[in-house]
Amino acid sequence: MLNQEQWAKKDLEYIWHPCSQMKDYEHFLPIVIDHAKGTVLTDVNGKTYLDVVSSWWCNLLGHCNPIISRAVKNQLDQLEHVIFANFTHKPAIKLCEELAQIVPKGLCKFNFMDNGSASIEAAMKMSFQYHHQTGNPQKVKFMALSDAYHGETLGALGVGGVDLYSEMYKPLLLDTIRIPGPDCYRCPKNLNRETCQAECIDQAEHYFAQYANETAAMLVEPLLQGAAGMKIYPPIYLRKIRELCTRYQVHLIADEIATGFGRTGTMFACEQAEITPDIMCISKGLTGGYMPMAITITTQCIYDAFYADYLEGKAFMHSHTYSGNPLGCSAALAVLGLFAEEDILSQTKAKAPVFHQMVVEALSEHPNVGEIRTIGLINAIELVANKETKEALDSKNRTGYQIYKEALNRGLLLRPLGDVLYFNPPLTITEEEMKQAVAHCKAAITAILG
Ligand SMILES: *Cc1c(COP(=O)(O)O)cnc(C)c1O
Numbered sequence: 001m002l003n004q005e006q007w008a009k010k011d012l013e014y015i016w017h018p019c020s021q022m023k024d025y026e027h028f029l030p031i032v033i034d035h036a037k038g039t040v041l042t043d044v045n046g047k048t049y050l051d052v053v054s055s056w057w058c059n060l061l062g063h064c065n066p067i068i069s070r071a072v073k074n075q076l077d078q079l080e081h082v083i084f085a086n087f088t089h090k091p092a093i094k095l096c097e098e099l100a101q102i103v104p105k106g107l108c109k110f111n112f113m114d115n116g117s118a119s120i121e122a123a124m125k126m127s128f129q130y131h132h133q134t135g136n137p138q139k140v141k142f143m144a145l146s147d148a149y150h151g152e153t154l155g156a157l158g159v160g161g162v163d164l165y166s167e168m169y170k171p172l173l174l175d176t177i178r179i180p181g182p183d184c185y186r187c188p189k190n191l192n193r194e195t196c197q198a199e200c201i202d203q204a205e206h207y208f209a210q211y212a213n214e215t216a217a218m219l220v221e222p223l224l225q226g227a228a229g230m231k232i233y234p235p236i237y238l239r240k241i242r243e244l245c246t247r248y249q250v251h252l253i254a255d256e257i258a259t260g261f262g263r264t265g266t267m268f269a270c271e272q273a274e275i276t277p278d279i280m281c282i283s284k285g286l287t288g289g290y291m292p293m294a295i296t297i298t299t300q301c302i303y304d305a306f307y308a309d310y311l312e313g314k315a316f317m318h319s320h321t322y323s324g325n326p327l328g329c330s331a332a333l334a335v336l337g338l339f340a341e342e343d344i345l346s347q348t349k350a351k352a353p354v355f356h357q358m359v360v361e362a363l364s365e366h367p368n369v370g371e372i373r374t375i376g377l378i379n380a381i382e383l384v385a386n387k388e389t390k391e392a393l394d395s396k397n398r399t400g401y402q403i404y405k406e407a408l409n410r411g412l413l414l415r416p417l418g419d420v421l422y423f424n425p426p427l428t429i430t431e432e433e434m435k436q437a438v439a440h441c442k443a444a445i446t447a448i449l450g
Contacts, residue, residue, distance in 0.1 A: 004029075004031070004032055008030050009029070012025055031408070036063035037064050038063060039052070039428070039429050040063075047411065050411060052412065052429070053413060054425060055289060056284075056415075057284050058285060060261055060262070060285040060289055060335060061335060061426060062426045063289075065334075065338075067334050068331050071333065071334035072290060072291070074330070076327065078326075079326045084112065084323040084324035089329075092329045094329075095333050102268075103280065104271065104277065106276040107277075109299070109302075111296045111316070112294070112320075112324040112325075113283075114292050114320050114328075116151050116283035118320055119282070120155070120159070120219070122296040123217070123281055123298075124216070129316065130305045130306075133314050139250075140216060141174075142159050142216060142218070143177040143211065143219070144176050144178060144219045145179055145220060148228070149221065150221075150255050151257075152165055154172055159176050159219050161176075162228060177215060181225070181233070182200050182233035183200075183231070184231070184232065184373075185231070193234045194234070197236060198236045198239075201244075204241060204244055208248050212244075212249070216250070217250060217253045217278070218244075218251070218253065220253070221255045222238050222255075222268070223272060224264060224269065228417075229418060230380030231373075232374075232380075236273070238270070238272075238273035238275060239275055242277075251277075251278040251279060252278050253280075254268075254270050255281050256270065256282050257284050258284060262344060262348050263285065263376050263377070264376040264378070265345075265349055267345065268280070276299075279299075281294065288331055288338075291325065292328070293329070344428075348376060348427045351431070354434070355429075355434045356374045356379055358438045359379045359381070360372055362438045366446075368385070369381055370384035370390055377427060378424045379422065380421070381422065383449075392419065399419050399448060399449070400417070403421060403447075404416055406447045407441060407444035411440065412436075414441060
């Protein structure tokens with residue numbers, strides 16, 4: 001039997017890990033996870049880690065949730081996969097029937113993908129083709145917010161605004177109209193996100209007036225810009241973006257990949273702004289983090305623009321081999337079943353203020369904690385060099401990364417976004433686990449920053 005270190009070295013002979021400078025692994029070996037249960041990961045040496053980032057935001061209802069596992073096992077012996085053009089199956093039909101009841105009103109047609117980036121690209125192609133087929137072929141561009149993240153394939157990266165991921169590939173990317181988005185911690189108008197009326201929408205108004213005629217769609221992450229550093233903005237901003245899109249005949253594409261399924265306290269973040277996007281992308285929590293699956297959901301109106309005799313050439317010719325995979329659908333159905341039977345949303349709403357209070361009590365006094373912001377069970381801690389001026393830490397010091405390693409030693413899996421630490425735990429996290437997580441986080445911050 002190999003131990004953790006031996007497995008890790010074997011890993012490094014072969015595996016090129018995502019989003020990693022592999023040289024970092026020389027001094028910090030990959031952690032070889034043997035099994036997991038609920039919020040806890042256990043490595044091959046038996047050391048445990050609290051997974052408060054939901055393994056990249058996808059694990060929604062705990063690892064190896066017995067109900068979801070059972071559903072997938074049952075499906076596995078029934079039908080593992082089938083071609084999804086001309087063919088279909090009960091899990092996909094039932095899933096869409098159930099989703100149709102809970103997505104924002106008006107969304108009713110479901111196109112299956114196998115990852116979030118693909119669902120964004122499908123949404124962009126759908127919007128572009130819609131305009132082309134309804135007399136607006138000049139609408140070929142996309143608008144997106146500064147610091148947006150919509151995935152990392154070339155099309156999705158082209159609408160993203162986080163330089164860390166896109167800078168290198170600029171020559172390959174779409175020419176996106178970039179709208180300076182809300183920045184509530186460092187509000188340029190010195191307002192407060194609890195009471196403002198999204199006065200910063202004037203930026204978007206300016207860009208819409210100038211570019212809407214050539215724009216097919218605007219993409220947004222509703223209420224929470226995740227990869228940007230868990231930046232949170234108020235629903236009124238989203239409502240105003242919806243109004244601009246309607247006024248200027250620009251589709252609104254809501255990227256609910258990170259925010260969907262209760263992450264912001266409601267099933268979908270769009271609900272808090274009481275809006276319906278023209279296209280909505282969901283993934284991550286959809287299968288509880290069990291299977292790679294995503295869905296691009298749209299309206300009857302958009303669907304109808306593609307519905308014609310074959311020879312008119314209006315079909316949406318987009319496909320992925322694993323579209324509509326039955327195992328993914330069965331996991332998603334189990335997730336929706338749990339939301340209904342165990343009233344996950346009410347539980348989340350009850351837990352959120354308790355967790356936030358713990359984080360605030362433990363960390364708000366620290367001189368390097370600039371802001372603690374929260375939505376749903378998500379709590380983000382932005383570390384700064386100076387609390388008064390909100391001056392950022394020197395990124396060369398990789399403070400977040402140092403804290404990450406320190407926290408791992410203590411059995412906590414944080415994975416900071418630069419110098420923003422955050423918790424985005426499974427919605428099933430217990431109060432005891434929240435306490436432990438906050439205590440380990442505090443200890444790790446103290447160990448690095450004093
Ligand atoms: C994760 C994520 C994506 C990309 O999904 P992948 O499955 O990683 O391709 C897109 N948008 C948002 C908001 C995300 O959080």
